[in-house]
Amino acid sequence: MSARHHLSDFDRGRAVGRLEAGQNVATVAAAIGILLQLIIKNWFFNELVEETRNRARAIDRARARESESEESERERERERERARARESESERERESERERESERERESERERESERERGRARTRERENERERENEREIEHIL
Numbered sequence: 654m655s656a657r658h659h660l661s662d663f664d665r666g667r668a669v670g671r672l673e674a675g676q677n678v679a680t681v682a683a684a685i686g687i688l689l690q691l692i693i694k695n696w697f698f699n700e701l702v703e704e705t706r707n708r709a710r711a712i713d714r715a716r717a718r719e720s721e722s723e724e725s726e727r728e729r730e731r732e733r734e735r736a737r738a739r740e741s742e743s744e745r746e747r748e749s750e751r752e753r754e755s756e757r758e759r760e761s762e763r764e765r766e767s768e769r770e771r772g773r774a775r776t777r778e779r780e781n782e783r784e785r786e787n788e789r790e791i792e793h794i795l
Contacts, residue, residue: 660691664687667685668681668685668687671684671685678692
């Protein structure tokens with residue numbers, strides 16, 4: 654089988670993916686059907702030159718892709734933290750509202766119970782009054 658001396662864009666992507674996945678260079682060259690030296694020359698040259706992390710790994714220098722800067726990554730992380738803070742703040746507000754509602758319900762229940770107790774006291778008072786009237790009538794009769 655003859656090996657090719659040039660890489661297409663598609664094969665470059667395949668090679669990059671396989672190398673980044675941890676396959677060794679010989680396996681990648683055999684799987685894609687290209688010369689081993691072609692991968693070594695392009696891949697490792699780019700790895701040595703690439704120091705600033707401004708480019709993603711690519712076999713051909715002309716195919717360099719810009720990676721995200723650390724600044725944008727930090728900004729994205731800050732935004733995530735702000736979103737989490739907003740969520741937790743709104744969760745605290747909801748919890749606080751639930752507690753206030755629960756307190757209102759307890760207060761309302763206490764008021765109802767107090768009203769029931771006053772009603773019972775009035776009923777007992779009326780019963781005591783009737784009993785006294787009955788006793789007076791009995792004394793009056795005797």
